[in-house]
Amino acid sequence: MSITILGIESSCDDTSAAVICDCVLASNVIASQKVHEAYGGVVPELASRAHQQNIVPVVSEAIRQAGIKKSDIDAIAFTRGPGLLGSLLVGTSFAKGLAMALDIPIVDVNHLHGHVLSHFIKENEDSEVPEFPFLCLLVSGGNSQIIKVDSPYRMEVMGQTIDDAAGEAFDKCAKVMGLPYPGGPYIDKLAAEGDATRFKFSKPHIPAFDYSFSGLKTSFLYTLRDEVARNANFIEENKKDLSASLQKTIIDILMDKFALAIKETGIKTIAIGGGVSANSGFRNRVQEFAGLHSLKAFIPKRSFTTDNAAMVAVAGHFKYLNKDFCSLDLPPYARVSV
Ligand code: KG4
Secondary structure, eight states, X not given: OOOEEEEEEOSSSEEEEEEEETTEEEEEEEEEOGGGGXXXXXXXXXXXXXHHHHHHHHHHHHHHHHTOOGGXXXXXXXXEESSOHHHHHHHHHHHHHHHHHHTOOEEEEEHHHHHHHGGGOBSSTTOOOOOSSEXXXXXXXXXXXXXXXXSSSOEEEEEEBSSOOHHHHHHHHHHHTTOOSSOHHHHHHHXXXXXXXXXXXXXXXXXXXXXXXXXXXXXXXXXXXXXXXXOTTHHHHHHHHHHHHHHHHHHHHHHHHHHHHHHHHOOOEEEEESGGGGOHHHHHHHXXXXXXXXXXXXXXXXXXXXXXXXXXXXXXXXXXHTTOOBOTTOOOOSOOOO
16 A cells, blocks of 8 residues: 655745655645845745745645556655754644644654655656765755664664854855855855866864864955955956865865765765755766765655755655654644754
């Protein structure tokens, strides 16, 4: 008997709903909130209001596109955290209400587990998925973590950032260059035409598998400050080289520790996930590294790198198999590690 899960994601600024049948994708609808662009970052109150407006049409559309009836759904999986509390409350409350109406169980999902398990979203029956254990480098606007994934239920964080996340480094440096928010994709585009060897920015010396990106951010800022003092048009004239050099440094930092963890554990299957894993330079470097060291690499489709409900539904699928349901009085949480 097949298992049909409706996933709901509302942790930040994307309202998303997806339907999966035995982990095979039937629909994945995402409504991105443009309202934040004018503010250079996500405004929590505006995000909650937009989720409130989007949630009913997004869920209805996901069910319609999947070609199922509400009565076909076996369980509803929702992101419980981490994220913005007001945003999470919208998805959590909606999931509970719909589950009560349909008299089906609900499954709470840790958003970060969703990113890691996004590699189990199948486009069709034959889609290849990672074997356990695998090492996942999860890089987003809020997290940079190396995770040893022993099973869908057992994940160990081997290392993580002690300050900024990789995505924050992209976004904050992009902001000082006058690029729109979020800056990561703009840096990615500019970097493709720039000289990555032109500027040198500082790299951290942090023990074990942990990351730090705040020193790089400061070094980037100081370079701009000194150069702009000499030439007011410096940023405009050097955007491509600055982007390429910054991107290369971020990827170097990410890959140095990831390589160390791969060597230490001897694990041969690796994966990346989270918003920054959409970065072209990063994707190429991981693929190259895997080829060089005879590793199997799982690089997510770009549509599964950013927040989406398909990954929440898949994480929910695994919990459903264990009958790991949650009660209707479970509150969302803003912060948690894997
Ligand atoms: O996982 P995600 O969608 O959500 C948060 O953690 O908020 O990640 C968003 C992050 C942002 O920092 C964004 O700039 C970054 O992912 N990002 C990228 C690219 N696409 C998204 N960074 C670099 N290159 C990209 N192509």
